[in-house]
Amino acid sequence: MDTAYIGKSRKRVDGVKKVTGTATYVGEFKPNGLVHGYVVNSTIANGKIVAIHTDKAKLIEGVLEIFTHENLPEDLVHNVDYTDPLSPPGHPFRPLYNDNILYNGQPIALVVAESFELARYAAGLVEVEYQVEECSTDIMKNRDSATSEGVEDTAPNRGNPELAFTNAEVQIDVEYSQPRHYHNPMEPHVSIAEWDVDNKSFKIYDKVQGVNSSQKYICGIFNLNSEKVQILSPFVGGGFGSGLRPQYQLFLAAMAARELHRPVKVSLTRKQMFSFGHRPACIQNTQLGASKEGKLESIIHKAYGETSKFEKYNETIVDWSGMMYCCDHVKLEYELIPVNVYTPMDMRAPGGATGMFALECAMDELAVKANIDPLEFRLINYANKDQNEDKPYSSKELKECYRQAAEHFGWHQRQTKTIEKKDDTVLVGYGMATGCWEAMQQKSSAKAVLDSSGKLVVSSSTADIGTGTYTVMSQIAAETLGVSMMDVQFDLGDTSMPKAPIEGGSWTVSSVGSAVKAVCIKIKEQLVDLAKVSSNENLDEVSYDEVSCADGELVLPNGKSINIKKILKKAALDKIEAENTLEPEERQEQYSCYAHSCVMVEVNVDKDLGMITVPRVTSAIAGGRIINPKTAESQILGAITWGIGMALEEEGMIDDRNGRIMNANLAEYHMAVHADVQQLDVLFVEEHDDIVNPLGAKGLGEIGIVGVASAIANAVYDATGKRVRNLPITLDKILV
Structure with a gap:
């Protein structure tokens, strides 16, 4: 019997359950007496509810109750601060709290009926009168309202970046932007709440990325001790950050279950999955200066992030520019632009995927202007320690990532002309970028x-989001x-663990x-x-x-x-x-802990139509000890695919007149599909790290997406000679 398992590819132990349909997801539990709730959402983005008419809906046989701000139970402690240190902080949106409308799609009523279909039908009979006020959802139009109030500090500035930029022999001064992105995991958000009248306690099934997070939220709202709230989430059909915070269906299901003394299920439709959170739209101004030999002399990076009118959502966007490369003169700024949308939320590699897009595109632009190979340019400015904190890395095998990626991809054998014809109709381009993501360890407990x-x-109350x-x-x-x-049996997804x-x-x-x-x-x-x-x-x-x-x-x-x-x-x-219970060792504070990658891509651009395809991607990852190469590769393949979508397709579109999301469905919100994915090669670079945690593993969920969009953008320039600095790179931007 060979019991050496770490570092070896193993099939998923839950794989058979998933492919045979015996893995029970949250929405599939059916407690006795289950009834269904359907959410009514606002159709304006700013204003007040003047009247909400529920009489017609209540006449439908089988409708049990319709909850609005007018009959919200008064005893609910519904102004809870969400202070879980490992979840996004702040004041989560409070459903049915009052008559104020803060964004289009806001939940304003819950119809509870004997069946989902009946609840949905009755919801369509609810009529709402509004006092409509002016709204605005476009950060480009609202840049003048940018604020630093409530914004987290960036990494400290150093040197004299303005003077160094002015004196630099090679300069770029450019602006990048990207639209809002929506998570859209395969499993929509759903909660099933059971209220024990005698024990005054909840048992709740919740689609979430951490059951303790939902428990804390429910305890705060209903003023209960943790022993009175059990949250279960044994299988999760994708999260990508959408389940880091409890979403509004959890509160609605729990409230209705307590009031009706019946188990209540509230599941969100695909359209409603667009009504909470997203990767925020962002504008980034980047100024880089270097010597003719390619040595960076100045980095100035300012970002404007999107946030809601009722909460400040911060991302670490510009700090990557201060950390990644050797430069003595750095200025970093970050401001927020409040608009009439729901508060943005963490999405795969939050801040990193955004900030590194601008930095790595800017590095490519500067390398081209200095007439230096983009890979060589990065090696010239390679940093052996964290430039922001002046700390050594616990380990950093980025140079080996560069070497292995270049060798596998054939980087040095590529044609280096800006435009290289494959035939009469296709332009071929090559691009590369660096990836980086934090490698953190948090306090965790387990039982055996x-x-x-x-x-x-x-057992441990963690989650498996796929x-x-x-x-x-x-x-x-x-x-x-x-x-x-x-x-071995590993159990998870239960607050009793x-x-x-x-x-x-x-x-x-x-x-x-x-x-x-x-x-x-x-x-x-x-x-x-x-x-x-x-x-x-x-x-x-x-x-x-x-x-x-x-x-x-x-x-x-x-x-x-x-x-x-x-x-x-x-x-x-x-x-x-x-x-x-295990906590990080104190010695970790003396080091910076990150995973690194090098992404190289080839793109083909149709000369006449401007259509872009990505025939091959190579991603070399230094992620510490790889516990299971099979599942690890799966993580990176999924992240690369998402990066292709980020570069070429994903764009949440909002009608600025009323704040309505125009493509709130999977037909019109474009994402990368099988036809967009061709040859994806993942290389794991050996990396030993006895500091980052006792396992030496760094985690791979985020690192795979960072750098992909910028590598594709750089390759598109290499193919066409056109710099597209606002994502996604669609054919109309190529043909202009």
């Missing part, structure tokens, strides 16, 4: 139970205790995985203690660290081994268990 049959059950959490945690537990993965942070930020493996490893080590130590009592071996002087686990046995320093099941049998124990 080993029984006398050799079955190991490990990334492979079930699988990699099973691998970590199995190898740490030296048991077969067939004998040990606490874990939300699944986001690419920190789940490093945080929860490290906690799983630590708790399994505690089980090993208990086994060693038991073996010292029951074994014929003299183990009195043997330390825990001298004993390893493999093939279902404790392996002693003298090479002998003791079967784990026999240890428990001799001790007459049915099981042993341990629980452990």
